[in-house]
Amino acid sequence: MPERQRADARRNYAQILAVAEAEVAVHGANASLEQIARTAAVGSATVRRHFPTRRALLEAVSRKRIEALSVRARELTGRGDSRDALLDWLSDVVAYSVSARGLAAALTYDAPVHENSCSAAMEQAGEPLLRRAIQDGAVAAEVTVADLITLVVGIVLATEHHPDHATRADRLFRLAVAGLSPPVTP
Structure with missing residues:
Protein backbone atom coordinates (compact mmCIF):
# COMPACT_ATOMS: atom_id res chain seq x y z
CA MET A 1 0.00 0.00 0.00
CA THR A 53 -8.93 -9.37 -7.36
CA ARG A 54 -9.32 -12.22 -4.91
CA ARG A 55 -5.72 -13.17 -5.75
CA ALA A 56 -4.50 -9.70 -4.70
CA LEU A 57 -6.28 -10.13 -1.37
CA LEU A 58 -4.87 -13.65 -0.84
CA GLU A 59 -1.38 -12.45 -1.69
CA ALA A 60 -1.66 -9.60 0.82
CA VAL A 61 -3.01 -11.96 3.50
CA SER A 62 -0.17 -14.43 2.82
CA ARG A 63 2.65 -11.87 2.73
CA LYS A 64 3.74 -12.39 6.38
CA ARG A 65 3.73 -16.16 5.95
CA ILE A 66 5.77 -15.90 2.77
CA GLU A 67 8.26 -13.66 4.55
CA ALA A 68 8.58 -16.19 7.39
CA LEU A 69 9.21 -19.01 4.91
CA SER A 70 11.79 -16.85 3.12
CA VAL A 71 13.59 -16.25 6.43
CA ARG A 72 13.52 -20.00 7.08
CA ALA A 73 15.08 -20.68 3.66
CA ARG A 74 17.89 -18.23 4.41
CA GLU A 75 18.48 -19.91 7.79
CA LEU A 76 18.81 -23.31 6.10
CA THR A 77 20.99 -22.14 3.19
CA GLY A 78 24.51 -23.48 3.59
CA ARG A 79 23.71 -25.61 6.62
CA GLY A 80 24.32 -29.35 6.78
CA ASP A 81 23.33 -31.72 4.02
CA SER A 82 21.98 -29.74 1.05
CA ARG A 83 19.19 -32.24 0.27
CA ASP A 84 18.08 -32.31 3.90
CA ALA A 85 18.09 -28.49 4.04
CA LEU A 86 15.91 -28.29 0.91
CA LEU A 87 13.53 -30.97 2.19
CA ASP A 88 13.32 -29.31 5.62
CA TRP A 89 12.29 -26.06 3.94
CA LEU A 90 9.77 -27.79 1.67
CA SER A 91 8.35 -29.64 4.65
CA ASP A 92 7.92 -26.27 6.38
CA VAL A 93 6.19 -24.95 3.24
CA VAL A 94 3.79 -27.93 3.36
CA ALA A 95 3.10 -27.50 7.08
CA TYR A 96 2.64 -23.74 6.76
CA SER A 97 0.38 -24.12 3.74
CA VAL A 98 -1.79 -26.63 5.60
CA SER A 99 -2.08 -24.46 8.70
CA ALA A 100 -2.44 -21.14 6.87
CA ARG A 101 -5.60 -21.55 4.88
CA GLY A 102 -5.45 -19.66 1.63
CA LEU A 103 -1.66 -19.82 1.27
CA ALA A 104 -1.72 -22.71 -1.20
CA ALA A 105 -4.30 -20.88 -3.30
CA ALA A 106 -2.13 -17.76 -3.23
CA LEU A 107 0.77 -19.82 -4.60
CA THR A 108 -1.17 -21.19 -7.57
CA TYR A 109 -0.88 -19.72 -11.03
CA ASP A 110 -3.87 -18.39 -12.91
CA ALA A 111 -4.37 -18.77 -16.63
CA PRO A 112 -3.35 -16.65 -18.36
CA VAL A 113 -0.21 -16.58 -16.23
CA HIS A 114 0.40 -13.26 -14.55
CA GLU A 115 2.87 -12.09 -11.98
CA ASN A 116 2.28 -13.92 -8.73
CA SER A 117 4.22 -12.14 -6.00
CA CYS A 118 3.83 -15.03 -3.53
CA SER A 119 5.18 -17.63 -5.94
CA ALA A 120 7.94 -15.29 -7.08
CA ALA A 121 9.03 -14.71 -3.47
CA MET A 122 8.96 -18.44 -2.72
CA GLU A 123 10.97 -19.22 -5.85
CA GLN A 124 13.54 -16.60 -4.92
CA ALA A 125 13.74 -17.95 -1.34
CA GLY A 126 14.11 -21.59 -2.39
CA GLU A 127 16.53 -21.03 -5.26
CA PRO A 128 19.77 -21.06 -3.20
CA LEU A 129 18.68 -24.24 -1.41
CA LEU A 130 17.84 -25.99 -4.67
CA ARG A 131 20.94 -24.74 -6.48
CA ARG A 132 23.18 -26.12 -3.72
CA ALA A 133 21.37 -29.48 -3.71
CA ILE A 134 21.77 -29.71 -7.49
CA GLN A 135 25.47 -28.80 -7.27
CA ASP A 136 25.93 -31.55 -4.67
CA GLY A 137 24.20 -34.06 -6.96
CA ALA A 138 21.44 -34.56 -4.38
CA VAL A 139 18.64 -33.35 -6.69
CA ALA A 140 18.20 -33.79 -10.44
CA ALA A 141 19.45 -30.80 -12.45
CA GLU A 142 16.14 -30.28 -14.28
CA VAL A 143 14.13 -29.69 -11.08
CA THR A 144 13.01 -26.10 -10.49
CA VAL A 145 11.69 -24.36 -7.41
CA ALA A 146 8.50 -23.71 -9.39
CA ASP A 147 8.16 -27.50 -9.83
CA LEU A 148 8.57 -28.04 -6.10
CA ILE A 149 6.10 -25.30 -5.13
CA THR A 150 3.58 -26.70 -7.62
CA LEU A 151 4.01 -30.14 -6.04
CA VAL A 152 3.45 -28.71 -2.55
CA VAL A 153 0.40 -26.70 -3.67
CA GLY A 154 -1.09 -29.78 -5.34
CA ILE A 155 -0.63 -31.88 -2.20
CA VAL A 156 -2.07 -29.20 0.09
CA LEU A 157 -5.09 -28.51 -2.14
CA ALA A 158 -5.74 -32.23 -2.64
CA THR A 159 -5.78 -32.90 1.10
CA GLU A 160 -7.51 -29.77 2.46
CA HIS A 161 -10.82 -31.59 3.03
CA HIS A 162 -9.28 -34.75 4.53
CA PRO A 163 -10.20 -35.20 8.21
CA ASP A 164 -6.52 -35.08 9.19
CA HIS A 165 -5.23 -32.92 6.37
CA ALA A 166 -1.89 -32.04 8.02
CA THR A 167 -0.90 -35.68 8.49
CA ARG A 168 -2.17 -36.63 5.04
CA ALA A 169 -0.33 -33.76 3.35
CA ASP A 170 2.91 -34.63 5.15
CA ARG A 171 2.54 -38.31 4.20
CA LEU A 172 1.99 -37.47 0.52
CA PHE A 173 4.92 -35.07 0.56
CA ARG A 174 7.18 -37.77 2.05
CA LEU A 175 5.90 -40.25 -0.54
CA ALA A 176 6.63 -37.82 -3.36
CA VAL A 177 10.16 -37.30 -2.05
CA ALA A 178 10.89 -41.00 -1.47
CA GLY A 179 9.24 -42.21 -4.65
CA LEU A 180 7.28 -45.39 -5.15
CA SER A 181 10.15 -47.87 -4.95
CA PRO A 182 10.63 -49.81 -1.73
CA PRO A 183 13.67 -48.82 0.31
CA VAL A 184 16.90 -50.50 -0.73
CA THR A 185 18.32 -52.65 2.04
CA PRO A 186 22.09 -53.07 2.24
Whole structure:
Protein backbone atom coordinates (compact mmCIF):
# COMPACT_ATOMS: atom_id res chain seq x y z
CA MET A 1 0.00 0.00 0.00
CA PRO A 2 1.52 3.34 -0.98
CA GLU A 3 2.40 5.61 1.93
CA ARG A 4 1.13 8.62 -0.02
CA GLN A 5 -2.47 7.48 0.44
CA ARG A 6 -4.71 9.48 2.71
CA ALA A 7 -4.78 8.45 6.37
CA ASP A 8 -8.36 7.12 6.08
CA ALA A 9 -7.37 4.98 3.06
CA ARG A 10 -4.43 3.54 5.02
CA ARG A 11 -6.74 2.79 7.96
CA ASN A 12 -9.27 1.14 5.62
CA TYR A 13 -6.51 -0.97 4.05
CA ALA A 14 -5.24 -2.11 7.45
CA GLN A 15 -8.77 -2.87 8.68
CA ILE A 16 -9.70 -4.79 5.52
CA LEU A 17 -6.47 -6.78 5.69
CA ALA A 18 -6.98 -7.67 9.37
CA VAL A 19 -10.55 -8.81 8.72
CA ALA A 20 -9.47 -10.70 5.58
CA GLU A 21 -6.78 -12.56 7.54
CA ALA A 22 -9.41 -13.74 10.02
CA GLU A 23 -11.93 -14.67 7.31
CA VAL A 24 -9.34 -16.55 5.24
CA ALA A 25 -8.22 -18.42 8.37
CA VAL A 26 -11.78 -19.68 8.79
CA HIS A 27 -13.00 -20.02 5.20
CA GLY A 28 -9.81 -20.39 3.18
CA ALA A 29 -9.37 -18.94 -0.28
CA ASN A 30 -13.14 -18.75 -0.78
CA ALA A 31 -13.70 -16.24 2.00
CA SER A 32 -16.53 -13.90 1.07
CA LEU A 33 -15.35 -10.47 -0.08
CA GLU A 34 -18.77 -9.10 0.85
CA GLN A 35 -18.47 -10.49 4.39
CA ILE A 36 -15.00 -8.99 4.66
CA ALA A 37 -16.41 -5.60 3.63
CA ARG A 38 -19.29 -5.85 6.13
CA THR A 39 -17.05 -6.89 9.02
CA ALA A 40 -14.49 -4.19 8.17
CA ALA A 41 -17.35 -1.65 8.06
CA VAL A 42 -16.49 -0.50 4.55
CA GLY A 43 -18.23 -0.81 1.22
CA SER A 44 -17.42 -3.63 -1.16
CA ALA A 45 -16.12 -1.01 -3.61
CA THR A 46 -13.54 0.01 -1.00
CA VAL A 47 -12.40 -3.61 -0.67
CA ARG A 48 -12.10 -3.90 -4.45
CA ARG A 49 -10.27 -0.58 -4.72
CA HIS A 50 -7.57 -1.89 -2.38
CA PHE A 51 -7.71 -5.48 -3.65
CA PRO A 52 -8.99 -5.56 -7.24
CA THR A 53 -8.93 -9.37 -7.36
CA ARG A 54 -9.32 -12.22 -4.91
CA ARG A 55 -5.72 -13.17 -5.75
CA ALA A 56 -4.50 -9.70 -4.70
CA LEU A 57 -6.28 -10.13 -1.37
CA LEU A 58 -4.87 -13.65 -0.84
CA GLU A 59 -1.38 -12.45 -1.69
CA ALA A 60 -1.66 -9.60 0.82
CA VAL A 61 -3.01 -11.96 3.50
CA SER A 62 -0.17 -14.43 2.82
CA ARG A 63 2.65 -11.87 2.73
CA LYS A 64 3.74 -12.39 6.38
CA ARG A 65 3.73 -16.16 5.95
CA ILE A 66 5.77 -15.90 2.77
CA GLU A 67 8.26 -13.66 4.55
CA ALA A 68 8.58 -16.19 7.39
CA LEU A 69 9.21 -19.01 4.91
CA SER A 70 11.79 -16.85 3.12
CA VAL A 71 13.59 -16.25 6.43
CA ARG A 72 13.52 -20.00 7.08
CA ALA A 73 15.08 -20.68 3.66
CA ARG A 74 17.89 -18.23 4.41
CA GLU A 75 18.48 -19.91 7.79
CA LEU A 76 18.81 -23.31 6.10
CA THR A 77 20.99 -22.14 3.19
CA GLY A 78 24.51 -23.48 3.59
CA ARG A 79 23.71 -25.61 6.62
CA GLY A 80 24.32 -29.35 6.78
CA ASP A 81 23.33 -31.72 4.02
CA SER A 82 21.98 -29.74 1.05
CA ARG A 83 19.19 -32.24 0.27
CA ASP A 84 18.08 -32.31 3.90
CA ALA A 85 18.09 -28.49 4.04
CA LEU A 86 15.91 -28.29 0.91
CA LEU A 87 13.53 -30.97 2.19
CA ASP A 88 13.32 -29.31 5.62
CA TRP A 89 12.29 -26.06 3.94
CA LEU A 90 9.77 -27.79 1.67
CA SER A 91 8.35 -29.64 4.65
CA ASP A 92 7.92 -26.27 6.38
CA VAL A 93 6.19 -24.95 3.24
CA VAL A 94 3.79 -27.93 3.36
CA ALA A 95 3.10 -27.50 7.08
CA TYR A 96 2.64 -23.74 6.76
CA SER A 97 0.38 -24.12 3.74
CA VAL A 98 -1.79 -26.63 5.60
CA SER A 99 -2.08 -24.46 8.70
CA ALA A 100 -2.44 -21.14 6.87
CA ARG A 101 -5.60 -21.55 4.88
CA GLY A 102 -5.45 -19.66 1.63
CA LEU A 103 -1.66 -19.82 1.27
CA ALA A 104 -1.72 -22.71 -1.20
CA ALA A 105 -4.30 -20.88 -3.30
CA ALA A 106 -2.13 -17.76 -3.23
CA LEU A 107 0.77 -19.82 -4.60
CA THR A 108 -1.17 -21.19 -7.57
CA TYR A 109 -0.88 -19.72 -11.03
CA ASP A 110 -3.87 -18.39 -12.91
CA ALA A 111 -4.37 -18.77 -16.63
CA PRO A 112 -3.35 -16.65 -18.36
CA VAL A 113 -0.21 -16.58 -16.23
CA HIS A 114 0.40 -13.26 -14.55
CA GLU A 115 2.87 -12.09 -11.98
CA ASN A 116 2.28 -13.92 -8.73
CA SER A 117 4.22 -12.14 -6.00
CA CYS A 118 3.83 -15.03 -3.53
CA SER A 119 5.18 -17.63 -5.94
CA ALA A 120 7.94 -15.29 -7.08
CA ALA A 121 9.03 -14.71 -3.47
CA MET A 122 8.96 -18.44 -2.72
CA GLU A 123 10.97 -19.22 -5.85
CA GLN A 124 13.54 -16.60 -4.92
CA ALA A 125 13.74 -17.95 -1.34
CA GLY A 126 14.11 -21.59 -2.39
CA GLU A 127 16.53 -21.03 -5.26
CA PRO A 128 19.77 -21.06 -3.20
CA LEU A 129 18.68 -24.24 -1.41
CA LEU A 130 17.84 -25.99 -4.67
CA ARG A 131 20.94 -24.74 -6.48
CA ARG A 132 23.18 -26.12 -3.72
CA ALA A 133 21.37 -29.48 -3.71
CA ILE A 134 21.77 -29.71 -7.49
CA GLN A 135 25.47 -28.80 -7.27
CA ASP A 136 25.93 -31.55 -4.67
CA GLY A 137 24.20 -34.06 -6.96
CA ALA A 138 21.44 -34.56 -4.38
CA VAL A 139 18.64 -33.35 -6.69
CA ALA A 140 18.20 -33.79 -10.44
CA ALA A 141 19.45 -30.80 -12.45
CA GLU A 142 16.14 -30.28 -14.28
CA VAL A 143 14.13 -29.69 -11.08
CA THR A 144 13.01 -26.10 -10.49
CA VAL A 145 11.69 -24.36 -7.41
CA ALA A 146 8.50 -23.71 -9.39
CA ASP A 147 8.16 -27.50 -9.83
CA LEU A 148 8.57 -28.04 -6.10
CA ILE A 149 6.10 -25.30 -5.13
CA THR A 150 3.58 -26.70 -7.62
CA LEU A 151 4.01 -30.14 -6.04
CA VAL A 152 3.45 -28.71 -2.55
CA VAL A 153 0.40 -26.70 -3.67
CA GLY A 154 -1.09 -29.78 -5.34
CA ILE A 155 -0.63 -31.88 -2.20
CA VAL A 156 -2.07 -29.20 0.09
CA LEU A 157 -5.09 -28.51 -2.14
CA ALA A 158 -5.74 -32.23 -2.64
CA THR A 159 -5.78 -32.90 1.10
CA GLU A 160 -7.51 -29.77 2.46
CA HIS A 161 -10.82 -31.59 3.03
CA HIS A 162 -9.28 -34.75 4.53
CA PRO A 163 -10.20 -35.20 8.21
CA ASP A 164 -6.52 -35.08 9.19
CA HIS A 165 -5.23 -32.92 6.37
CA ALA A 166 -1.89 -32.04 8.02
CA THR A 167 -0.90 -35.68 8.49
CA ARG A 168 -2.17 -36.63 5.04
CA ALA A 169 -0.33 -33.76 3.35
CA ASP A 170 2.91 -34.63 5.15
CA ARG A 171 2.54 -38.31 4.20
CA LEU A 172 1.99 -37.47 0.52
CA PHE A 173 4.92 -35.07 0.56
CA ARG A 174 7.18 -37.77 2.05
CA LEU A 175 5.90 -40.25 -0.54
CA ALA A 176 6.63 -37.82 -3.36
CA VAL A 177 10.16 -37.30 -2.05
CA ALA A 178 10.89 -41.00 -1.47
CA GLY A 179 9.24 -42.21 -4.65
CA LEU A 180 7.28 -45.39 -5.15
CA SER A 181 10.15 -47.87 -4.95
CA PRO A 182 10.63 -49.81 -1.73
CA PRO A 183 13.67 -48.82 0.31
CA VAL A 184 16.90 -50.50 -0.73
CA THR A 185 18.32 -52.65 2.04
CA PRO A 186 22.09 -53.07 2.24
